Amino acid sequence: MGRLVLNHSTNLEGLIPILQKLALENNIKTITPAVISRARGRSSKLIIRLSVKTINGYKAIARKGNTAQEVFISTELSKDELKEIIDLYNKK
Structure with missing residues (x-):
């Protein structure tokens, strides 16, 4: 079970609950939300x-919308394994 580092006062709306669930996955050590910026497209x-x-x-x-936030994930999982886990949370 990993930990979620909450060192910013602002995060994307709805991001923290997803990251909390992601931190419960095996082989994920630390998740750190970082810089928030504007994106060109719209989601x-x-x-x-x-x-x-x-x-x-x-x-x-x-x-989300025209805002983007970097998230650093410390893990020993391969890129494909981590992508599969993240895709599960994207569909919810």
Whole structure:
């Protein structure tokens, strides 16, 4: 069971409950929401997408509306395994 680091006062609406459930998955150590920015496109619902590999795991981008937020996931899972888990939460 991993932990969710809440070091920002603002996060995308609906992101924290999803990250809390994601942190309960096996082999996920730490999830850290980071920088919020504006995106060009528009996403009607909250979607999390894997971006790049980092030293400890992966960076993901959470998008809703025209806002995007970086999410760092520390894990030993492969990119495909983590993508499958994230896709389950995107469909909910």
